[in-house]
Amino acid sequence: MHSATAAEISGGRLIAFWYGGSREGASDVALYSSVYSLAQNDWSPERVVVTREFAQKHLRRSLRKLGNPVVGRDSKGRLCLYFVSVSVGGWAGSAVNRMVSEDEGETWSPPRRLVASPFFNISTLVKGAPLLFSDGAVGLPVYHELLGKFGELLRLDAEGHAIGKTRLSWGRSSLQPVIVARSDKEAVGFMRYAGDPPNRILMLRTGDGGVHWNPPAKTALPNPNAAIGSVLLSGGPLLLAFNNAEENREDLSLALSQDFGNTWRIVHRFEGGAGSAQAPVPEYSYPWIMQDRAGDVHVLYTWGRSRIKHVRFNRVWLEGRP
Amino acid sequence: MNSANATLGLLGCGLASLAAVATAIRLRRLPVRARYAVMLAAALAAFVPIGELSIAAYVRGATGDLSAATLVLAGAACFTQVTGRALIGHRDKQALCWLLALAAAFLYPFALGWTRFDPYALGFGSVEFITALLLMTLAAWRARLNLVVLVVVVAALAYLLGAYESRNLWDYLIDPLVSVYALVRLLAPRTVFRQPTNQSP
Numbered sequence: 047m048h049s050a051t052a053a054e055i056s057g058g059r060l061i062a063f064w065y066g067g068s069r070e071g072a073s074d075v076a077l078y079s080s081v082y083s084l085a086q087n088d089w090s091p092e093r094v095v096v097t098r099e100f101a102q103k104h105l106r107r108s109l110r111k112l113g114n115p116v117v118g119r120d121s122k123g124r125l126c127l128y129f130v131s132v133s134v135g136g137w138a139g140s141a142v143n144r145m146v147s148e149d150e151g152e153t154w155s156p157p158r159r160l161v162a163s164p165f166f167n168i169s170t171l172v173k174g175a176p177l178l179f180s181d182g183a184v185g186l187p188v189y190h191e192l193l194g195k196f197g198e199l200l201r202l203d204a205e206g207h208a209i210g211k212t213r214l215s216w217g218r219s220s221l222q223p224v225i226v227a228r229s230d231k232e233a234v235g236f237m238r239y240a241g242d243p244p245n246r247i248l249m250l251r252t253g254d255g256g257v258h259w260n261p262p263a264k265t266a267l268p269n270p271n272a273a274i275g276s277v278l279l280s281g282g283p284l285l286l287a288f289n290n291a292e293e294n295r296e297d298l299s300l301a302l303s304q305d306f307g308n309t310w311r312i313v314h315r316f317e318g319g320a321g322s323a324q325a326p327v328p329e330y331s332y333p334w335i336m337q338d339r340a341g342d343v344h345v346l347y348t349w350g351r352s353r354i355k356h357v358r359f360n361r362v363w364l365e366g367r368p
Numbered sequence: 369m370n371s372a373n374a375t376l377g378l379l380g381c382g383l384a385s386l387a388a389v390a391t392a393i394r395l396r397r398l399p400v401r402a403r404y405a406v407m408l409a410a411a412l413a414a415f416v417p418i419g420e421l422s423i424a425a426y427v428r429g430a431t432g433d434l435s436a437a438t439l440v441l442a443g444a445a446c447f448t449q450v451t452g453r454a455l456i457g458h459r460d461k462q463a464l465c466w467l468l469a470l471a472a473a474f475l476y477p478f479a480l481g482w483t484r485f486d487p488y489a490l491g492f493g494s495v496e497f498i499t500a501l502l503l504m505t506l507a508a509w510r511a512r513l514n515l516v517v518l519v520v521v522v523a524a525l526a527y528l529l530g531a532y533e534s535r536n537l538w539d540y541l542i543d544p545l546v547s548v549y550a551l552v553r554l555l556a557p558r559t560v561f562r563q564p565t566n567q568s569p
Binding site for chain 1: 374377378420421425426428429430431432475476479480481482483484486488489491492493532533534535536538539542543544
């Protein structure tokens with residue numbers, strides 16, 4: 047199992063999604079979900095939300111496999127689940143689909159295909175959380191992997207159609223954008239880096255509500271060609287969950303910035319420290335980080351390519367970190 | 369609307385499949401009754417599900433929804449193969465192929481993310497793009513290039529009606545299949561694409 051995503055839902059709960067199957071890219075891979083009670087601190091048994099056959103039937107086209115899910119809300123407050131599917135080839139042949147739930151994830155609409163590329167509409171994937179524009183449109187960070195590797199921000203209307211997009215990066219070395227907005231105008235983005243060393247997390251900024259973005263620049267934080275998670279906590283610091291190494295995913299850490307990404311300090315190591323349990327495959331990746339309404343922070347990530355791990359902490363703990 | 373989009377997409381992919389089969393087997397060389405029989409059989413094969421999906425759905429999985437240019441050329445190819453009569457003149461088709469090749473050269477390299485410039489984004493209702501397309505269409509109309517005008521009109525109507533899942537005008541005008549066809553046609557020796565005779569065998 048791999049690539050967890052989560053959102054807070056009514057009743058003091060979180061709902062998480064991930065994909066799982068016999069191996070990555072296998073035809074038996076399905077999207078699963080589980081619900082977490084914030085009060086009782088436990089997760090419900092997992093249940094299947096989307097299978098390849100279900101998606102194929104409703105999209106009325108052949109599908110080979112399913113991939114990354116991402117969950118968020120639209121301007122009507124509905125839960126929207128975006129997920130990757132592939133009809134032909136590998137991940138470079140991906141497209142993104144969207145399902146909507148009116149009842150907090152109990153039931154879902156049939157999937158609808160997003161069209162984001164003129165090249166057979168392939169090579170579009172998701173990893174970062176969607177955000178809302180001030181006009182109600184949804185901003186969905188996506189990336190492409192066909193020949194180039196680059197990120198874009200799609201604009202989706204209420205029906206989930208792509209109605210515009212802005213290029214976040216270009217070339218062959220940046221993917222999986224994660225965007226964090228601080229106001230209607232100002233946002234910062236982070237991207238996984240797949241280019242020549244030194245391997246560093248890429249960062250980009252906008253000051254005009256996402257109309258223009260400055261070119262991605264390398265930060266001081268390492269990146270072993272791995273996904274990143276980020277969240278701006280209410281009233282202050284920016285958090286980044288990332289693999290704190292240039293070559294492998296054995297160290298998963300938490301960094302904090304008090305100046306919206308200009309400087310960082312490492313405040314915690316989730317995995318890779320002395321004494322932490324080691325998975326058979328020592329790989330801890332694809333972090334998803336979010337804050338619930340009560341202020342607690344939740345981090346979900348792939349543990350050893352076999353489990354999804356959930357870590358919860360509060361502001362008191364965070365502020366007590368050296 | 370999702371279902372209507374899917375149905376139209378499947379019809380387009382099925383039509384393109386029929387045109388490919390009819391052209392590949394040179395249907396017009398068969399007796400007239402055999403042509404209709406083959407087309408009927410091919411249509412059944414394309415649209416009737418085998419197992420979970422139809423052949424059209426497999427094609428759609430690989431190609432996505434096909435543009436007006438592909439559908440107009442596919443429809444004309446089917447007509448020609450069944451009736452033995454050419455619908456599209458050489459000059460008309462050459463002009464369309466040149467325009468498709470130029471559009472593909474403008475659109476696809478940039479769509480692969482080589483630069484910050486993204487012409488595909490212009491298809492989301494850019495005034496500049498629509499104005500350029502209108503001027504090009506008027507020029508084609510003055511030059512009596514009716515095929516070009518037909519393709520643009522069909523694409524514009526389909527875009528305005530939201531016929532497909534896409535809300536990008538480019539997707540209604542052009543796709544990679546017809547771009548490859550146009551390039552091959554422009555680059556290949558002329559004899560490969562000679563017009564069929566009007567005589568039935």
